Amino acid sequence: MRMATAAATALTLTAGAVLTAGAATAVTPAKPAPAAATAESHTRGLWRVDGYGAVWSIRNGVLQEYETTSVSCLKGDSAKRTGPGRYTTKDGAVLTVRTTHGRDRATLRMDGSVGHQELRRVAELPAACTRPAPQGPVAAFDVFWQSFEENYPFFAAKGIDWHAVRDRYRPKVHADTTREELFTLFSEMVDPLEDAHVGVGYGDRFFGRVRSGTVMPTPELDARVKKFVLARDLKGAEHVRDFADGRITYADLPGGQGYLRISGFSGYAGDGAPYRAELAELDRALGTVFTEERTRRLKGLVIDLRINGGGSDALGIHLAGRLTDTGYVAYSKRARNDPADPTRHTRPQPVRVTPADAPRYTGPVAVLTGGSTVSAGETFTQALIDRPGSTVRVGQHTQGVFSDTLPRRLPFGGMGTWLPNEEFLTRSGTTFDGPGIPPHLTEPVFTEEEFEKNRDSAFDRALKFLASES
Numbered sequence: 001m002r003m004a005t006a007a008a009t010a011l012t013l014t015a016g017a018v019l020t021a022g023a024a025t026a027v028t029p030a031k032p033a034p035a036a037a038t039a040e041s042h043t044r045g046l047w048r049v050d051g052y053g054a055v056w057s058i059r060n061g062v063l064q065e066y067e068t069t070s071v072s073c074l075k076g077d078s079a080k081r082t083g084p085g086r087y088t089t090k091d092g093a094v095l096t097v098r099t100t101h102g103r104d105r106a107t108l109r110m111d112g113s114v115g116h117q118e119l120r121r122v123a124e125l126p127a128a129c130t131r132p133a134p135q136g137p138v139a140a141f142d143v144f145w146q147s148f149e150e151n152y153p154f155f156a157a158k159g160i161d162w163h164a165v166r167d168r169y170r171p172k173v174h175a176d177t178t179r180e181e182l183f184t185l186f187s188e189m190v191d192p193l194e195d196a197h198v199g200v201g202y203g204d205r206f207f208g209r210v211r212s213g214t215v216m217p218t219p220e221l222d223a224r225v226k227k228f229v230l231a232r233d234l235k236g237a238e239h240v241r242d243f244a245d246g247r248i249t250y251a252d253l254p255g256g257q258g259y260l261r262i263s264g265f266s267g268y269a270g271d272g273a274p275y276r277a278e279l280a281e282l283d284r285a286l287g288t289v290f291t292e293e294r295t296r297r298l299k300g301l302v303i304d305l306r307i308n309g310g311g312s313d314a315l316g317i318h319l320a321g322r323l324t325d326t327g328y329v330a331y332s333k334r335a336r337n338d339p340a341d342p343t344r345h346t347r348p349q350p351v352r353v354t355p356a357d358a359p360r361y362t363g364p365v366a367v368l369t370g371g372s373t374v375s376a377g378e379t380f381t382q383a384l385i386d387r388p389g390s391t392v393r394v395g396q397h398t399q400g401v402f403s404d405t406l407p408r409r410l411p412f413g414g415m416g417t418w419l420p421n422e423e424f425l426t427r428s429g430t431t432f433d434g435p436g437i438p439p440h441l442t443e444p445v446f447t448e449e450e451f452e453k454n455r456d457s458a459f460d461r462a463l464k465f466l467a468s469e470s
């Protein structure tokens with residue numbers, strides 16, 4: 001999902017590494033080992049992840065995940081070696097493993113993520129991984145409940161007694177419980193969390209929900225809003241243009257400001273496209289929008305994230321690099337790291353915004369947000385909080401979900417669940433998980449009254465702010 005930045009101490013595995021000849025009397029130089037095989041020789045074995053409830057196995061060109069709790073071990077994702085230290089899943093996701101601090105520590109990162117996982121070498125798999133996993137409704141309940149118990153960080157903040165939830169629901173599960181009955185039960189258990197990064201599903205059945213009073217950014221809502229914005233807000237605008245398969249829109253407004261609408265940080269290059277293809281499409285858009293001439297003349301920039309379904313945090317950080325001449329820390333990322341203590345976390349990983357080696361706009365920015373600003377739309381919003389220069393947020397609180405989602409298989413009927421296990425910290429060490437990032441200037445966002453009266457109060461307020469700053 002999100003590109004990780006390797007630690008400064010990470011050791012780069014060189015593609016040209018070779019095995020040297022043994023005996024001094026040899027008359028034929030030793031044949032170099034294949035680069036990929038040499039890289040794997042450094043990382044081959046078993047690795048426990050700090051946080052994330054997983055063990056990774058690297059053997060015979062295959063990276064295999066084991067999803068673990070104190071009561072279970074189930075095979076998770078796998079990837080095949082496609083280069084030195086690089087592995088690619090069947091869905092095209094690229095993971096990179098590199099050793100650090102010798103050969104007993106390593107990092108794992110996935111393209112599109114801004115963080116990485118810290119790995120520690122272990123001698124053997126957990127005992128539960130060496131025997132057949134229990135199957136059936138009761139086993140699925142136990143894995144489901146334990147996965148949240150050991151990884152979910154926000155029970156206390158949301159006022160949820162997860163142990164009381166188990167006591168209430170586990171007696172309802174028995175050997176004859178159907179998959180649909182279990183799906184309904186799991187949905188009831190997580191519904192009070194009001195967490196858009198929590199989900200339960202199987203096949204084409206899925207349950208998830210957003211925070212009360214907010215709306216999920218569906219394609220239908222996005223299409224309705226885009227039509228409204230084009231007719232009202234961009235009436236009279238120039239150079240209106242779509243990019244990235246319609247996910248990005250730019251226009252020059254009559255007052256000398258620019259308008260940049262981003263409906264997500266994914267889907268730029270088609271469904272299932274690798275991160276590098278998404279990044280290339282974003283760069284094509286940014287290269288057209290942020291020209292030398294336009295960055296000089298703009299009096300202000302509206303960035304509209306009010307309908308944004310998320311995607312890759314790394315794409316948001318990349319965009320932020322076109323909005324500053326000075327590097328700064330966007331936020332820090334950490335994961336829950338103790339199955340028994342939700343207050344313990346991995347070491348925070350600072351994520352930096354680096355000025356792009358391309359034309360940059362550094363003037364005043366008005367960011368439009370609302371409850372349909374979700375996930376990577378929120379981390380991008382957070383990345384602009386400490387942006388040098390004048391930046392204001394207008395609209396409503398964002399959705400309040402920032403973490404990557406942690407997928408977990410359940411041992412019954414192809415069921416699975418998803419949950420967050422990370423926090424994105426501000427410079428002062430706080431998070432916005434739950435209530436979301438608040439606006440500086442509060443205005444209604446795409447209410448039925450706004451539609452009916454042809455009003456866009458947040459957009460109009462943003463233009464007034466930018467006019468006052470120019």
